[in-house]
Amino acid sequence: MKPATVATLLLCFLLVVLTRSAPLSSAPPAALQAAAERAKTLVEKILRDVPAVYEAAVTMQGLTLDPPSQTSDLQMMVSSLGIPPAPVLKPPSETFTLAVCVTRMSAGCQLYQGLLGDLSERLSGLSDLRADLRDLHTHINKMKEAAHLVGVGEGQSVDLASRLHGNYEVQVAAHLTLTQLRSFCHDLVRSLRAVAAYQLPGNR
Amino acid sequence: MISMWLSVIVMLVAFVNGARNEDDVEPCAKVQTDSSVVPLGSPVRATCVIRKTCPLVVGQTFHIEWRLGEHLFPGNLSANESSIVSEVFIPSFNHTRSFLACWVRASTVQVVGGVEIRAGYPPEAPQNTSCQTNLTTPNTLTCSWDPGQQETHLLTKYSLHTEIWDTNENFTYKLPAGVHRYIIPRTGFGLFSDMKIYVKAVNELGETTSEPIILEPVSAAKLDPLILKIQAVPRRYGCLQLSWSLSQQQAWMGEFRLNLEVRLKTADSPDWSAQPILVNQVKQAKAVDQCRLRPGTQYLAQIRVRYQQSPWSEWSRRQSGVTLETAPTGRLDSWTKVSGDHLHKQLNIQLFWKPSKQFRANGQNVSYIVSGKKLPAANGKVCSTKGNYCTFQLPERAKKVYLRAVNAAGRSRPTEVRIYRPKDRAVVSGVSVIPQDDRSLLVQWKSLVSSTLTGFVVEWRPLLKTDLSLTQFEITDRNKTSLVITGSFEPYKPYGISVYPRFKDGIGLPQTVNAYLRQKAPSMVPKIQIKKSWQSHVELTWDEIPLDQRNGNIQSYKVFYCDKQGTINVVGAEPEERRVVLKGLNTESVYEAFMMVSTSGGSSKGSTIRFKIEPFDAVAVVTFSTVLGVGMSFLLIIVVMTCFSNQKRLKLHFWPAVPDPANSSIKRWTSESTQDSHLDWDNEEPNPMYLSHLSFLEFPAKLSKKDDDAWLSNAEDTSDLGESICGSPFLPGYSGSNCDSVPYATVTFSGPCDSPTPKDPHAYLRSESTQPLLETEESFTPKCYQNMATDKQCFFGPCHDCVPEKGTDPRILWDDFPFLRALALNDSQID
Incomplete structure (x- = not known):
């Protein structure tokens, strides 16, 4: 084989290699990853703490966390207490962008932070969980900053305190809040794992 | 001080109130200072402002002074339109709290105001x-x-x-x-x-x-780790794998990369590894491998963790794991005790062994095999055990055996054990044992120089336990004369420690001592018993204290004893003795005695006994009786000898000689015997003759006639008497009733025979007897022969009742009874 041919082939090979190794999308910044990691750790902590908190706070017979009580029976109570459903989370994708995902995470944290705040006035043992949610919210906000996700709307606020007329309502509200929080945290773990592995759209 | 200040304040308040009452608006004075709290030692300045309208100063000469506690301070006085001002300056305020008061001295002295001042320091930075x-x-x-x-x-x-x-x-x-x-x-x-x-x-x-x-x-969290499991890694010898996690409450930190330290030790080691093994940036889910460990060894492990710069956690609870086994390595130290059985031409062997420093069991279940052959073969095996000793017999010609350690993974190389015969050589002496600490004893000994001496074996075992596996040993070289032996020695328990000399060709005679790690007073004191006593001595004995109750080497037995007066005496006995003799005891005193037994760790006192020395004990009685018997025997012999040597004199002294009437003439007898009889009375010499027999009979004063007749007519009585005398078997001429007839006279008195001279005349009775009279050499004690129960018979004595009837001529009587003439002479002499 002629040297020129060899050189040409080698050049073509290098071009191919260089072309293939060029980033199609960029890895998430370290700050985002670190914040996501911290957030995930906190979510896992919340998930471990929820059963103990539930056991201390919800003492009404018929309400259980494991297995979860029939939520269909409590639909009327959900609506009368005005507890909204947790924000729906999905792994970030082109249709469900990272900004939306993180915003919903933040909204969910705010929602449950507020609900636990209202319940803390009537029940003891919820403050640590609420502080964990506060920390989680902080780190989700750090994710926002790391990913430059600005201008996304904040979550809704709920006035639960005014609807807690009696202990029955308090117990049901605590049950619903903790059950929904646990479910939301499971979604959060999955989403945060996806965020950590998410490839930010890059320049081709 | 406080009460004084309280009174000052009360006065101050009262005065101010009084001023208010008068003026109704303002106090008389006001005291001000720059600051009521000042740095300690700093200057203080204060002013006392007194209204000019204050009654204390109106129209009077007054003086203002300041008082800080007990001290007076002068003030600078000034005045303005409405008030009088006094200012005081204290250059250094050295009280932490004090009251400064303003006083007005006029006709009276009054406090017009005051202020509290405190001093200290600003805080230091925490x-x-x-x-x-x-x-x-x-x-x-x-x-x-x-x-x-x-x-x-x-x-x-x-x-x-x-x-x-x-x-x-x-x-x-x-x-x-x-x-x-x-x-x-x-x-x-x-x-x-x-x-x-x-x-x-x-x-x-x-x-x-x-x-x-x-x-x-x-x-900044102090974490709480725990080891979940430690296990051996397949096909990785000398490695253990640790699985660990944080506690349940900290498990959420599982994704954190933590710094982890591991420390290990073997199960039989008291100390952890000096340098823990650091494992950086490890997650909980990941197990940690630890290698370069001994095979087949049980290890204990602990971990601690920290996150970034947080403080290290406490060490976790220990967990154990065993590494994979390999065959044992290294040699075993052995000690052989041999005794010969010459009858069966065999040797009795006690073989003890222990791991050398290089020995590694490399397995958990290690057993040992003793065989007579170097190569492993079933027919050469003499012993197999999991213990540390073996007893077996070998033929007399056996010179060596082989010892191997065996585990599940294999067997070690054989350790050659030479069979040394016991030698009758003693070079070890002066073995002593000194406790070093709670686990060790220092054994020291002396040794004679011997060219064949190669070293020593120190062997020790608990004396209260018979299990041979508890026997331990240590082998030293010939230059050593001391050794520290270490083990789990129990205090107050005896250990037998022997030092054997090792020669080139055998093992010499040992010297053995009993030793204690610590000693204390014996648990029991033997009861003292009196074995025997004699004169002023008592021998006390006691039993030996059982070994398990001695608690130490007995140093001495001491017996304390005292009498009633409380005089205390002590007698000691050597440890090997079990008797003492108390001397110089008083036989009249009751003694109390007790025993004290001592070890180097203390003394115990026994129960008290009481005893008394008997004045005549068995020995004394026997001694006295023997001496007395011997003495009496001697005395008797002397008396008998004396009797034989003075036979005649004695006879005459005790038994008066009675002359033979046949060979006697009354005239001669009378004439000669009158003087003699006097001599007899005076000199108590025996009368050599005169009468064959003399009886004294006492008659009652009013004896009836009938009785007299009966008495007089009864000639058989005297005949009996005569016969009884005559028939004495001691007489050489005794011939029963065939002796010649001899005339006798009986003199009867009416009064008692021992009474003074009788007043009534005597009665004489005549009789005859064919029986001979007593010989002078015969000892015969006449009896007071009685014919009647109430009367005495007086032979040959005068008796008024026997006096012949009046009118009878007495001369006739004297003629009939020539002997009675002598009596008549005697009567006259007596009269």
Whole structure:
């Protein structure tokens, strides 16, 4: 084989290699990853703490966390207490962008932070969980900053305190809040794992 | 002092009230100072402003003075339109708290005002601020600090300040006075949010702030790890794999990369490895491998962790694991005791062994095989055991055996054990044992120089246990004369320690001592018993103290004894003796005695016994009886000898000689015997003759006629008497009733025979007897022969009742009875 041919082939090979190794999308910044990691750790902590908190706070017979009580029976109570459903989370994708995902995470944290705040006035043992949610919210906000996700709307606020007329309502509200929080945290773990592995759209 | 000041204040208030009553608006004076709290030792300036309308100063000469406690201070006086002002300057205020009062001295002395002044120091900046996160339930952050060394003398308040940067939240926690520690609740910190923490100290002289610390609370957490499992790794010899995690409450930190340290030790080792093994950046899920460990060995492990710069956790609870086994390696140290059985031409062997420093069992279940052949073969095996000794027999010609260690993975190389015969050579002496500490004893000995001596074997075993496996040994070279033996020695228990000399060709005679790690007083004291006593001595004995109750080497037995007067005496006995003799005892005293037994660890006192020395004990009685018997025997012999040598004199003394009437003439007898009879009476010499027999009969004063007749007519009575005398078997001429007839006379008295001279005339009775009279050499004691129960018979004695009837011529009588003539002579002599 002629040297020129060899050189040409080698050049073509290098071009191919260089072309293939060029980033199609960029890895998430370290700050985002670190914040996501911290957030995930906190979510896992919340998930471990929820059963103990539930056991201390919800003492009404018929309400259980494991297995979860029939939520269909409590639909009327959900609506009368005005507890909204947790924000729906999905792994970030082109249709469900990272900004939306993180915003919903933040909204969910705010929602449950507020609900636990209202319940803390009537029940003891919820403050640590609420502080964990506060920390989680902080780190989700750090994710926002790391990913430059600005201008996304904040979550809704709920006035639960005014609807807690009696202990029955308090117990049901605590049950619903903790059950929904646990479910939301499971979604959060999955989403945060996806965020950590998410490839930010890059320049081709 | 306090009461004085209280009274001053009361007066002050009363005065001010009084002034108010008069003026109704303002007090008479007012005392002011720049500051009521000043640095200790700083100057103080105060003014006393007195109204000119104050009654104390109106129209009077007055003087203003200042008093600080007991001290007087002059004031500078000045005046303006409405008031008089006195100013005082105290250059150095050295009290932590004092009252400064303004006094007006006029016609009376009055306090017009005062002020309290306190002094101290501004607070020092708090030192050594530190915080630690507690991740158990509830999560908290505990911060503490040192307040500083200097006493401020003022109330100093501390507050803890936090600034959470992520959320821009600031918190201030105020603490009670004297508290230098605060627990921040979970709401006061974010686990992953950096925060600034500092302490502020404030008092009336100022405030200071500590050096701030910046921390992420999760990085300040003291974690709580635990080892889940330790297991051997297949086909990796000398390795163990540790699985671990954090506690349940901290398990959420599983994804954190932590620093981990492992420390290990073998199960039989008291100490952990000096340098823990550090494993950096490890997650909980990942097991940690530890290699370069001994095969087949049980290890104990502990771990501790920390996150970034957080404090190390405490060491976890220990867990154990066993590495994979390999065949044992290294040699065994052995000690052989041989005794010969010449009858069967065999040797009795006791073989003890222990691991050498190089020996490694490399397995958990190690057993030992003793065989007579170097190569492993079943037919050469003489012993197999899991213990540390073996007893077996070998033929006399056997010179060596082989010892191997065996485990599940294989067997070690054989250790050759030479069979040394016992030698009758003793070179070891003076063995002594000194306790060193709770686990060791120092054994020392002396040795004679011997060219064939190669070393020594020190063997020890507990004497209260018979299990041979408890026998331990140590082998030393010939230059050593001391050895520290270490083991689990129990205090107060005896151990037999023997030192054997080792020669080139055998084992010499040992010297053995009993030793104790620690000694104390014996648990029991033997009861003392009196074995025997003689004269003023008592021998006391006692039984030996059982070995398990001695608690030490018996140093001495001492017997204390005292009499009633309380005089105490002590007699000691050597440890090997079990008797003492108490001497010089008084036979009239009761003695009390007790025993005291001593070891080097203490003494015990036994029960008290009482005893008394008998004045005539068995020995004394026997001795006395023997001496007395011998003495009496001698005396008897002397008497008998004397009797034989003076036979005649004695006979005459005790038995008076009675002359033979046949060979006697009354005339001659009478004429000669009158004088002799006198001599007899005076000299108590025996009368050589005169009468064959003389009986004295006492008749009652009023004897009836009938009785007299009966008595007089009864000639048989005297005949009996005569016969009884005549028939004495002691007489050489005794011939029964065939002796020649001899005439006798019986003199009968009416009064008692021992009465003085009778007044009534005697009665004489004549009789004859064919029986011979007594010979002088015969000992015969005449009896007071009685014919009647109430009367005495007096032979040959005058008796008034026997006097012949009146009118009878007495001469006729004398003619008929020539002997009675002599009596008549005697009567006249007596009269």
